[in-house]
Amino acid sequence: MSVRWGLAGWAITAGVALWVGALVALPLAAVGAEALHRGPGPALAAVLHPDALRALALSASLATWVAAVNTVGGLAVAWALVRWDFPGRRLLAAAVDLPFAVPTLVVGVLFVALLGPNTTLGRALEAAGLRVVYAWPGMAVALCFVTLPFVVRAVEPVLAELDPAEQEAARTLGATRWQVWSRVVIPPLIPPLVAGGGQSLARALGEFGAMAVVSGNVPRETLVASVYVLGEVEAGQVGDAAAVSLVLLALAAAAQLAGRRAGRWLGAA
């Protein structure tokens, strides 16, 4: 009996490995092969091209800001959803998931329709000297929207598990408000916060649809790495595109891994 279960287990594991391998590992390997088949020299040159380097730097800095904002904002939203009961709470809970449901290209179009130069809001912002769409602020806001659910959904279940009675107990035992926060509430939330933040960072690094629309796509100014990659593909430079993609992939994977590791480590400490 146990042997048969073992066999079944093996079969399932092998099947899963094949499935994941075919879906994830094969395409990743193809990108790597495409990037490196001319040798490391041309791949390095492609990544070090000023247009590519600026695009990668822009993507990285945008993603870092967005992850930071989402970590704070996501905690606030999760807190509101779990701890407070207010009219429209269910509506808010549903709205948080919307960014995952809407195609991100549509998100871009929405932001341009809302803040573009032909809109009242857009004109007011321009008059105040603030460029939003086709510039950094619009790109950051669109990325925050697209990645909002990560932190909220990571923090929510942990927050729901926290017993408010523990906080009350700490208070009755003489802890200050600040001590309750720093000793009781925050520590268990750190792993999901960091993990969710890492996911936001990884997602924002690679976001394409919203960026293609909201960004001005001017090389070395507002052109992000993902859109740059498409430009290179369309310009027939598939190898260069793959090399830049590889860097994006590595950064995204590192962000996610680091998020999980740091989260676990901080949680354990």
Next chain:
Amino acid sequence: MTHATLALLTLAACAPAERGRTLVIAAYTTPREVLSEQLLPAFREDWRRRHGEEVRFETSYQGSGSQSRAVAAGLEADVVWLSLEPDVERLVGAGLVTGDWRGTPTGGLASSSVAVIGVREGNPLQLHSWADLEREGVEVLTPNVRTSGGAMWGVMAIAGAADRRGADPLRALGATLARVRVMDKGARESMLSFEKGVGDAIITYENEVVVARRAGVPLDYAVPAQTIRIENPAAVVDAYADRHGTRDLAEALVAFLGEAPQQEVMGRYGLRPVREGVDCPDLPALSEVFTVRDLGGWEAVQGRIFADGALYDQALSLSRGQR
């Protein structure tokens, strides 16, 4: 189930084929209206009258460079109408265009245009010359030269005009690029951004502005005193046309585009004629127009302006310091 689906697919594929063949046309973005509203219906009518066959069309429009690469990579178009010759030459290099595509009465060209400055109605900022686009505070739109033929024509116009008035092309181009706010993939996308209200000026084809004005978009344009004559080739993609058995159709369409009545129709859509003796009375007279040959030919232009690290790349670097 699978058999039923297959049978349906086969039916779907066969039914129209009994009526007539399909011609696949891949073009750059800006002839879209004149093709779909005028030239293709006229050609279908003409072919039906002469051969009794009902021709169908499949059309694709994207930036000239992207389109050319798509065809080279397997988009099986029978006919291409592209923004610039190197994009047809790419298909020659790929072994797809094998015939003497320049051997038509119009030298392989379907249309021509000039690079112009599209502006808001009434030209509130009084932008008339390429140098006016360098002014502080002016916001300019142009597509990306990596994907768009129109963008390349604009860059060549600015560099050539600077040459002519004794200015430094690198400085002129850098100062203009510093004013660019949105860089779309093709001329049409760029015009759509301009229509959304972005920017004060757009560097584009004259015909692109004319088409937008026909559609009721409130904008004007200025033809700079010195600008470049844009020449757009059309060609039969021999390899695909032979594979599809559409060579006669494809050759007839390319010849049709070059005939006087069609050239006149193009004029109403802002495309200037490439056939001797055809006028375009609706379009403004030009003063000083130069061509690619005046800039030394395509090979020289590619090397001097568009190669890696050449004039365009340098100007882009220069522009960063001026924003």
